[in-house]
Amino acid sequence: MANSDPDKLMIKAEKLTKLSFTRWSSDWKTATSLYEQAAVGYRFRKDNEKAKEAFEKASKGQEMISSPWDAAKHMESAAALAKELGRWNEVSDHYRRASELYIECGRSQPASDALAKAARALEDVAPDEAVRLYTDACVVLEEDGKEQMAFDLYRAITSIHVKLERYTDAATFLLRLGVAADKCNAVHSQCKAYLSAIIVYLYAHDFQQAQKCYNDCSQIEAFLNSDQNRCASKLFSAYEEGDAEEIKRVAKSSTISNLDHVIIRLARKLPTGDLKELKREEAKEEEPLDENDLT
Template sequence: MANSDPDKLMIKADKLTKLSFTRWSADWRTATSLYEQAAIGYRFRKDNEKAKEAFEKASKGQEMISSPWDAAKHMESAAALAKELGRWNEVSDHYRRASELYIECGRSQPASDGLAKAARALEDVAPDEAVRLYTDACVVLEEDGKEQMAFDLYRAATSIHVKLERYTDAATFLLKWGVAADKCNAINSQCKVLLAYLSAIIVYLYAHDFQQAQKCYNDCSQIEVFLNSDQNRCASKLLSAYEEGDAEEIKHVAKSSTISNLDHVPLPTYMCNTLRRRAA
């Protein structure tokens, strides 16, 4: 049937959005329905390029008829197709736009999720942009008082920095994670606070930056939940052993159950193992 041909649907929809001597106002509602039908048709044909374009136009159409939620959904579909096509800039741009539209609806969770989807897609091809996306996704949740839902995003961003051997940046994200967790006041969140702060100190030691590790320890010790914790005592012993050059004590502390629990944060096993071997 002619009406089911996505190419013809697109042509008809485009005509409805253009003004002329005979059409003084655009019919976005009808056009949007046609763009949506065309997008489905193209996707059925596995023509991702044209399907992406159709979803982009359908998203614009939903905006024009004041339906930001549906506009966001279509923009996410366009972003997913951009990923399949390897259009990495469009992946970021489209998911960011979808996030903005979700925020217009007052929906922080899907807004953050969209940014996180883009970040995961870009981790290997554009790690710096992935970190920015993860950061923005955290901000969206925190501005809505949902810090606890940002923990996995901090973990993912920290992991990227560790893989790229950007240890100062990794430690910075661990500290941000700790601050976010501290705001939640839940028991399981307090555990994340302790692990994040101890991990930041270990990252600095791994990077041979004893001075920054000591400063980090002093700063974290100003926080009550860390001050009286096993993680604080572990960090103190580790710093003292490094300062005194006590190889046996370094290995002893590094084998402790407190450090073993760091498997729950993005601190590679090799980093903790290195603490055990470095003084040998």
């Protein structure tokens, strides 16, 4: 590189993109090359702020010369530097833009990956935005018929909700994982997702919702005839009998040990809540209707 000073490269590139009395058209091709060289130079200097700006401009340049793939790559580089700088809004915005550019290229996998990278970066600092990013990453894949590639993303969403003690949301996304698995005939993953959702409801001590989830999932033949269904049935029997020791025994079964770690941890803490209270509530529901009681 004849002129390796990134500051001078940036100045030269800026001149090529601005119109003046002596320059009636922009030379984005040359300018983009200069922005790219400057970005590398700044990164070598460990000047992340200026490197990020150079990659942003290089990305715009690649867009201007109709190269969305390279534009997306540069925008991802800018997003990674924004992460290093703790610019969390920019992390989300830049990765989202990269995803859009990949979609322009007709490439759903890197488009989804870009959103997932943003989500992973934001899990601790902005969990709600991370969930939105992971969800959008799932949608990108599902719209392209690549549901199986979204499984880990749904698991990541579930993990965030469990960490935040949002158990109903966690179960909801596990059921969505089950639906995605069903579409691509991934029966084992489907059945594991349904059992996991039931365990989440039990952990939240929402026996009624757990029972409803079990009944709904049992309408699906694949789950009805599965080891996961039999395991869930044993759990419900133990709950109905108020047998805490049996619940703990089932929770240590190989079927549950093959679930995701976040679900195994919940299962090993079962039973939560008061089993006696649960039985009293069930007894109330089963009380026969007194036809003479008009209250």
